[in-house]
Amino acid sequence: MSGTPERELVRFDRVTLTFPGGFGRGPVDVIRQLDLSVQDGEFVAIIGPSGCGKSTLLSLLAGYLIPSSGQVLFRGKAIWGPGQERMMVFQQPALFPWLTTADNIAFGLRLKANRTKGRNIKETVSAMLQLVQLDGFARYYPSDLSGGMRQRLEIARALAVDPQVLLMDEPLAALDALTRRTMQREVLRIWATTRKTILFVTHDIDEAVIMADRIVVMAQRPTFVLEIEEVPLPRPRLREDPEVGKLVQRLSTLLE
Numbered sequence: 001m002s003g004t005p006e007r008e009l010v011r012f013d014r015v016t017l018t019f020p021g022g023f024g025r026g027p028v029d030v031i032r033q034l035d036l037s038v039q040d041g042e043f044v045a046i047i048g049p050s051g052c053g054k055s056t057l058l059s060l061l062a063g064y065l066i067p068s069s070g071q072v073l074f075r076g077k078a079i080w081g082p083g084q085e086r087m088m089v090f091q092q093p094a095l096f097p098w099l100t101t102a103d104n105i106a107f108g109l110r111l112k113a114n115r116t117k118g119r120n121i122k123e124t125v126s127a128m129l130q131l132v133q134l135d136g137f138a139r140y141y142p143s144d145l146s147g148g149m150r151q152r153l154e155i156a157r158a159l160a161v162d163p164q165v166l167l168m169d170e171p172l173a174a175l176d177a178l179t180r181r182t183m184q185r186e187v188l189r190i191w192a193t194t195r196k197t198i199l200f201v202t203h204d205i206d207e208a209v210i211m212a213d214r215i216v217v218m219a220q221r222p223t224f225v226l227e228i229e230e231v232p233l234p235r236p237r238l239r240e241d242p243e244v245g246k247l248v249q250r251l252s253t254l255l256e
Contacts, residue, residue: 008076009165009197010038010061015070017056030056032224034070036216040164043191043198045208048218048226049255054201057218058167061199062088074165087163091170093154095142102129102138105157128156131190148179152186159190165197173203184211188235205251209244210237217254227254 017031031053038044046054059065060072063082072079074086095104105125129135132152142150151171158166171187172180188211191198202208208215212231219226229251237244 007039007041008037009040009042009074010036010199011071011073011076012036012057012060013071013073015060015067015072017053017060017065018068028221030221031060031067034224036225036228038165038197038199041195041197043188043200043211043213044216045212045214046199046201046216046218047203047205047208047251047255049220050203052218052221054218055169058088058169058199058201061165062086062167084161085164086167087158087161087165088167088169089151089154089158089171091173093142093150095150095153095157097142099141100138101134101140101142101145101153104142104153105129105160108157108161124160128160131159131193132156132186146179147175148183148186151175151183155187155190159194159196163196165199168198168200170201170203172207180207185236187211205248205255206239206244209233209247209251210239215251217251 012034015031015034016029019028019030034057046057048054056065060067061079063079063086066080096107099107102125105128106121109121109124126135129138132155134149134152134156137145137149142153145153154171155166168187172183175183184207200208200211209231215229215231216225217227217229218224229247231247233241233243233247239245
């Protein structure tokens, strides 16, 4: 998906993030001169070596971190902190164990920052439960749910406040192989239904190729974009497809 200014949702404009040194060590550039554009409605996967700054990139977009230089722009405006239009989904679901499935989804809707005039919380919760196929589990607690169900609940809670972009930090990494494949299909189904913009960090190259419109390959720290790979293959994509295999091999070689 080629970038067009009228559809651009996110831009990293020459972003550098430097952490101060300590114990006699100098400052460390975690991200250096990063340029990246993300289009509205796009599914972008981010891959790279461990410790290269993939999660840090999401934290910058979420507003948890501020660049040392350069800007992270959302619809052309610089980000200076968190906002409901940018919601994070973490590797381990951060659910409230004392709240039911429905109440976990409703929690964010009741916060003052997320209240929207005319929004019916009960109807929103019901719609989210149906979207993630948990409508029969509204009164269950997180401890009663499987790992995949808890992750779907985490996604529903993030989507409930109607963000424009979903930041997913290795959201499927803790799942077993079979559940992970199921959840890959579920995330794609939810994306196709909502058309939210998704930035999806993963260490699994197969997963990136199966799911994304584009794959951003990050270089070892200090991080910059090594390459951006378009994925022109139609969905659904199967690992057994020779074209999928070729792209996986090319990306694997690039990261070696």
